Amino acid sequence: MxxxxxxxxxxxxxxxxxxxxxxxxxxxxxxxxxxxxxxxxxxxxxxxxxxxxxxxxxxxxxxxxxxxxxxxxxxxxxxxxxxxxxxxxxxxxxxxxxxxxxxxxxxxxxxxxxxxxxxxxxxxxxxxxxxxxxxxxxxxxxxxxxxxxxxxxxxxxVPSADEAGTQPGRRRRQINVLAGSHLTPGDLEHLKELIEGFGLRPLVLPDLSDSLDGHLPEADYSPLTIGGTLVDELNTLGDALATLVIGDSMHGPADVLKAKTAVPDHRFTHLMGIEAVDRLILTLSELAAAPVPPRIERQRQQLQDAMLDCHFMLGMSRLAIAAEPDLLVGLTEMLAGFGAETVAAVSPSNAPVLQHAQCEQVKIGDLEDLELAVRANRAELIITNSHGVHTAERLGLPLLRAGFPQYDRVGGYTRTWIGYSGTRATLFDLANLILSLEKGEIHPYRSTLKQWPTEDTQASVKHAA
Structure with a gap:
């Protein structure tokens, strides 16, 4: 703790x-x-x-x-x-x-x-x-x-079960998803694909993957949102088979929904790292009463191989993270699974979930606090949003952008961090950034006792030959 x-x-x-x-x-x-x-x-x-x-x-x-x-x-x-x-x-x-x-x-x-x-x-x-x-x-x-x-x-x-006459499990394939703010539209799209892979129908609340995924609409302009969860579908939440709650910050909404509808829920702090994703996949398999699809099993094998490939770079590496509580905890637990160490962690606000962070300290503060902690603890890489660009430049360290906002790169909102494939992509990005530091690289050894040939000696050897 x-x-x-x-x-x-x-x-x-x-x-x-x-x-x-x-x-x-x-x-x-x-x-x-x-x-x-x-x-x-x-x-x-x-x-x-x-x-x-x-x-x-x-x-x-x-x-x-x-x-x-x-x-x-x-x-x-x-x-x-x-x-x-x-x-x-x-x-x-x-x-x-x-x-x-x-x-x-x-x-x-x-x-x-x-x-x-x-x-x-x-x-x-x-x-x-x-x-x-x-x-x-x-x-x-x-x-x-x-x-x-x-x-x-x-x-x-959302009407209560008595008001709407809903009954948990009436819609045997519907799965409610309370999605935390740390999930990107790319994350939600991947999560829906995983749920649909078991023959289930996800109803995401709210669904940014449908409204802010970056698609061109048929109309030239709309003063309202285009896509997203239909407001009318809120009346059906009480008929769902189960509710998936992603992020500890969503426990308050989940408590209200469960009290109103009596639909059972399954709560996940995050979906990053092989252990967290395993729990999600097993839950979906039980809800659908179906085996895990081969495609998902292969994604897990790919992640395992990537962990073997990258452990030389990430093992014992020292990282710093500044993010909202749910995202910060998810990143620290994922990095611990890779053998990396979070030596500096900063969150903009306090939350109970921070007690689960895999690090020694979490500072409630700003990017100045992160910079001071990075210098004191000799971090090698920083993970935060685009506000941290100048901090990383002053420290001379590589930066992996995560969270909101990301305004100096295009497409950050489409990135997938969750699931086996999202974890694998994050693993590769981190390993490549560590490689850019030439950490652990063994350079050629030149003995001071051995006379290395100079241009003159090389020329004389060629002339003699």
Whole structure:
């Protein structure tokens, strides 16, 4: 169990975290024909939208209540009502998300009262669901805001078994998946393929692999999300055979879903590394009452071979990680399975899952804390998001980009980290970066006692011959 070192600085130097408001918006973007409307100033929304656009390289539907200095003092409820009315009239979305920002939380705005005022003023839009969620920038980080939003969606939109008449197992092939924020669209796509390989049907909540996977739509432009989980399908969650919960941050939403539907769940901290993936595959095999497909068995054999090939490079290597709690724990456990050591670990927020990290200490802090820990513990490689590029350059160390955001490379959101194949790809990338350091390379030995031929002696030998 690692020692958790809490933040002690009065300021943040070289920030690591993304705000909980951004995490909330990301969760809403995983639903079809949805749009998040941040309750805050225009700058709060623009800042998050910039990172979304640069990370996914896609147009991002994101709106704001655009409160100004007057409404920040006098009250902003009217702006919420007006913003919701405008969205409903112009776009008729299937879902409107209403996350808060630090500004309105400091103001003391009652977001739920604002939604009730909208319902009273505009009963004609009663069929359009609006989900308010409290996600201030100053509390938590992207992972916690994402999880709070999924929990709010389940509380607001998923009917209980008594209300909907659902029954666990009625849909014998449906598997609910509560996907944590650390899973990329590429991860979710691979996870769905694994589930479908057993003849099961995954219903991912939320499904970023369908909305932010980087596909060209038939229409030129849409003000709402294109793809994602259908809002109507939330009514069927109670009929599923089981629920897979990926990431400890999703335990809160999972508890609410289980209490409402009584569908049994299977919880996984992460899906990286051979042991974690083995548990997932065995669970799917039991749920489907079917043997493991040969294709998946071959992927496992390929990972085993890759572990043999790369253990010379990764064994006893010293790595540093800065990431959100779920991702950080998954990476440390995967690296421990490769024989590597995590000598520096930094998380932007505290969470119970950090107790499972495979390292001696976890610092709750920023990239300055990571840089200091890397220097003190002589790390050889850094794993973090694109905010860590300058840190790696100052330290002269290679960087493997992981997490959000990744804005200095194209396609980071499509990368697969989970499963046998995703773990294998990560293994190769790490080994290649270690090779670039020429770690453990044996250079030719030249004895000082032996006279090596010079150009003159070589020429004389040739002349004599």
């Amino acid at each position: 690692p020692e958790i070192i809490k933040r002690s600085k009065a300021l943040c130097v070289s920030p690591l975290k993304a705000s909980s408001t951004v995490g909330a918006a990301l969760a809403f973007l995983g639903f079809n024909r949805a749009i998040p409307m941040m309750h805050g100033s225009q700058g709060c929304t623009a800042f998050g939208k910039i990172f979304f656009v640069r990370h996914f390289r896609e147009p991002i539907p994101l709106q704001t209540t655009a409160i100004d200095h007057v409404s920040a003092v006098m009250g902003s409820q009217e702006l919420v009502v007006e913003g919701l009315r405008t969205l409903c009239e112009k776009h008729r979305p299937d879902l409107i998300g209403l996350p808060t920002t630090g500004l309105v939380e400091t103001q003391g705005a009652d977001i739920r009262q604002a939604v009730r005022a909208f319902r009273e003023a505009h009963p004609e839009f009663a069929a359009i669901p609006v989900v308010p969620v409290s996600t201030p920038d100053f509390s938590g980080a992207m992972e916690s805001g994402y999880a709070a939003t999924v929990k709010a969606i389940i509380e607001e939109l």
